[in-house]
Amino acid sequence: MTQQTAVQEQQVASKTVKFEIQRQDTPESAPYFEKFEIPYRPNMNVISALMEIRRNPVNAEGKKTTPVNWDMNCLEEVCGACSMVINGRPRQSCTALVDQLTQPIKLEPMRTFPVVRDLVVDREFMFDSLKRIKAWIPIDGTYDLGEGPRMPERKRQWTYELSKCMTCGVCLEACPNVNDKTNFIGPALLSQVRLFNAHPTGSMNKDERLATIMSDGGLGECGNSQNCVVACPKGIPLTTSIAALNRDTTVQMFKNFFGSDHMVD
Amino acid sequence: MSRESDFYLRRLHSLLGVIPVGLFVAQHLVINHFATRGEEAFNNASNFMGNLPFVLFLEWFIIYIPLMFHAFYGVYIAFTAKNNVQRYGTFRNWMFMLQRITGVLLVIFIAWHIWETRIQKALGTEVNYDMMAGILSSPFMLVFYIVGVLAATFHLANGLWSFAVTWGIAQSPRSQKIVSYITIGVFLVLSVIGIQALLAFV
Numbered sequence: 001m002t003q004q005t006a007v008q009e010q011q012v013a014s015k016t017v018k019f020e021i022q023r024q025d026t027p028e029s030a031p032y033f034e035k036f037e038i039p040y041r042p043n044m045n046v047i048s049a050l051m052e053i054r055r056n057p058v059n060a061e062g063k064k065t066t067p068v069n070w071d072m073n074c075l076e077e078v079c080g081a082c083s084m085v086i087n088g089r090p091r092q093s094c095t096a097l098v099d100q101l102t103q104p105i106k107l108e109p110m111r112t113f114p115v116v117r118d119l120v121v122d123r124e125f126m127f128d129s130l131k132r133i134k135a136w137i138p139i140d141g142t143y144d145l146g147e148g149p150r151m152p153e154r155k156r157q158w159t160y161e162l163s164k165c166m167t168c169g170v171c172l173e174a175c176p177n178v179n180d181k182t183n184f185i186g187p188a189l190l191s192q193v194r195l196f197n198a199h200p201t202g203s204m205n206k207d208e209r210l211a212t213i214m215s216d217g218g219l220g221e222c223g224n225s226q227n228c229v230v231a232c233p234k235g236i237p238l239t240t241s242i243a244a245l246n247r248d249t250t251v252q253m254f255k256n257f258f259g260s261d262h263m264v265d
Numbered sequence: 266m267s268r269e270s271d272f273y274l275r276r277l278h279s280l281l282g283v284i285p286v287g288l289f290v291a292q293h294l295v296i297n298h299f300a301t302r303g304e305e306a307f308n309n310a311s312n313f314m315g316n317l318p319f320v321l322f323l324e325w326f327i328i329y330i331p332l333m334f335h336a337f338y339g340v341y342i343a344f345t346a347k348n349n350v351q352r353y354g355t356f357r358n359w360m361f362m363l364q365r366i367t368g369v370l371l372v373i374f375i376a377w378h379i380w381e382t383r384i385q386k387a388l389g390t391e392v393n394y395d396m397m398a399g400i401l402s403s404p405f406m407l408v409f410y411i412v413g414v415l416a417a418t419f420h421l422a423n424g425l426w427s428f429a430v431t432w433g434i435a436q437s438p439r440s441q442k443i444v445s446y447i448t449i450g451v452f453l454v455l456s457v458i459g460i461q462a463l464l465a466f467v
Contacts (some may be wrong), residue, residue, distance in 0.1 A: 043399070056284075088351075088352055091353065096461060104307050118365060172399075172432070174349070176346045176347050176348050176349055176358075176361065176362075177346055177347075178347070179345070179346075179347040181344075181345040181347075182345050185267060187332060214272045214273075215269050215270075215272065216268040217268070218269045218271075218272055219272060220272035220273075220274070220275035220276070221271065223277075223342070223346060223361055223427075224352075224355055224357065224361065224427050224430050224431070225358045225360075225361035225362075226355065226357035226358065226361075227349070227353045227355070227357075227358055228352055229357055233355070237438070239438070239441075240436060240437060241436060242430075242437040243430050243435065243437075244433070244436050245439070246430065246431055246432060246433035246436075247432075247434075249272075249433070249435025249437060250432050250433045251433075253276075
């Protein structure tokens with residue numbers, strides 16, 4: 001048994017994994033591809049492969065190079081930091097298993113965002129957008145406001161699905177309308193508006209959030225290509241969120257124009 | 266350029282595409298269908314439509330102004346998209362791209378169509394069956410018109426789908442799928458009506 005394992009290990013060691021990685025030295029410099037060939041290990045993911053390159057930064061031509069830079073944090077697909085374009089599709093590199101990918105495995109940064117270096121992108125645009133849409137529930141007062149209204153359990157269940165969003169940026173990368181010609185905040189951020197407007201306390205400011213997505217870069221920029229819902233690694237019903245907000249803003253338009261006593265309820 | 270009004274312009278674009286432009290297209294194709302009943306029937310229908318009371322007012326407010334807004338704002342929308350059907354070859358992503366391609370194509374086709382018919386009428390030529398038969402006697406123009414009609418029926422049918430989504434009528438994936446099937450039906454019916462009318466001139 002041990003002998004067999006040793007043989008297997010030897011075979012495994014002779015096996016390699018091929019990578020083509022898009023490098024970029026500075027935010028302004030031109031990108032270029034660099035090839036790597038690294039020893040195969042069972043159950044490798046793209047991150048462990050990148051770690052191997054960092055340990056031994058030698059490219060496929062055998063020349064010493066700079067280690068490839070990438071972002072990572074949780075390693076269990078809940079933080080979104082390690083998102084990149086793998087074989088043409090944006091996704092998290094922690095859950096991209098080498099055994100399931102065709103080689104050479106092509107890694108590129110998500111160019112919808114400004115590239116910092118190699119595979120590292122700056123996702124600040126999304127975090128700024130979260131502030132714009134007021135993606136929080138205001139509960140502070142000068143005195144104890146007490147308990148908020150009760151949330152129906154069935155509503156909690158579907159809003160929980162929306163709360164799985166990790167602001168990874170994959171849906172923005174997949175969307176044809178998030179680009180440098182538009183200011184579109186992207187599907188993930190719209191879905192967050194639905195999430196916070198669905199909350200009984202959050203809905204007390206729902207007209208403010210709707211006003212934000214009825215302005216520059218908001219809901220109007222959606223062209224219904226529905227790529228976002230296909231791309232989302234968390235299976236969030238983004239297009240349903242968008243359609244729900246379309247209905248909410250239609251009603252809000254009437255309220256704003258003709259007047260209403262029900263702006264926030 | 267301030268884009269603060271983009272949301273309202275988009276909604277206006279969606280609304281005008283259906284009312285009145287979409288309704289006009291459907292009506293236009295139906296009236297054209299008189300051609301299948303012969304030259305006289307078509308000329309009578311054409312004279313009736315061309316001599317409606319307040320025809321200039323109707324033309325400007327039901328057709329030209331809404332159509333021009335829809336066309337020019339639509340071109341802006343089409344050229345701000347970065348299509349990626351190679352990456353996501355889904356049905357909806359293809360529809361998204363085709364909606365933009367047919368839109369740009371229609372701007373060209375309709376400009377040419379208005380030049381050939383309405384502007385020629387304003388310059389003194391009579392618009393009748395013979396005129397259309399003359400235009401469509403060229404195989405190139407016949408193909409151009411068939412492509413133009415199909416682009417228009419596709420753009421209208423798919424536009425009805427996005428109208429239902431944009432205004433929040435169809436929210437659930439199931440309802441959006443049902444609306445898809447209905448609009449595919451609209452596309453087929455209007456295409457048959459339009460192509461039959463064209464072939465009646467050949």
